[in-house]
Amino acid sequence: MAGGRVYGGSTGSSSLSVLLQNQRGSSATEPLDSLFLSGSCNSSSSPSFLGSRSMMSFEDVNGANGSNKSFYRSFGCDEIGIDDDFDEYFHQPGKKRRLSVDQVQFLEKSFEVENKLEPERKVQLAKDLGLQPRQVAIWFQNRRARWKTKQMEKDYDVLQASYNSLKADYESLRKETDKLKTEVQLLSDELLKREKEKESSNSEVCDDSNKLCDQEELVEKPIIGESASEGEISKASTTVVCQQLEDISSVRSDIFDSDSPRCFTDGVHSNPLMEPARDSSYVFEADQSDLSQDEEDNHFINRTFLPSSSSSYIFPKLEDVDYSDPPETSCNFGYPVEDPAFWSWSF
DNA sequence: TTGTGTTTTATTGCCTCC
């Protein structure tokens, strides 16, 4: 829209007083509501109807001469002496004429009441305004189109505001996610580093492990063997078990410092089901001939403290465990547990 | 005064409903 334009697509009543002032030179406070009051026509207000000269140029203007005047008669303006103005525009066929401000105001008020036009109302409006019913219908049709456009603009603004809000939220969450991913990466690196350190230290320990392994066999046989009974666990074996447990705890506490996010409450897993997934099967399988030190630890603990009467483990099999909905206290940091990236660093 | 952009009035063609 050009700057300074006083009329526009928005023909709301708020701008009509300005319109009138510009077009008629009348006071801005001059009540347009007089259109809806009978007997409002006087010599000072009559110029406001001069704009209606446009309606005299319609095709059947000769026949409509009387009906045009009906618009004024309806407001008590039978004798206003504007016939000369009518005649001036009588014979301009094909010329498009704008409705007067007052006619538009009248139509606007009618539109506010009901934006659809019933046939009876159309005829009545046409009669009152001195227009053809078709003109009234066209005006309402165009007015509805303008209203729809405005409404779409409003809806667009609302949607855009909503979009901007969501976008801001998304950006915030994305930054937080990136931050957490970085943290996870750091922790994962640290874990790998410590595991390597542990493996190197284990290789040194293995030199002395022959003796330890012999002792472990002594512990296992009474527990797992078919002929073994609980009463057969000797006091000496119990001593060895305790010693091994201390060794394990020592190694574990060496691996995980107190600041690392993990699922341990101490050197032993608080939730055995969250055991390492690097090779998750080993936790629940009875026979593992080639066990690393870490695996040996779990192997030992599981066999020592969680035996069943039938010598099978009481842990559920891995495939029976539902990991789809991990507990709140798990260490998945909100990542889906089925994500391999999660299992690569979780415990 | 003129060119340009905007608004309004009106037409056309298509669609839906009764």
Add this chain to the structure above:
DNA sequence: GGAGGCAATAAAACACAA
């Protein structure tokens, strides 16, 4: 099939800057 609504569009009217 006619009436009416709607989208697209033409064309006139209008405002304004250069």
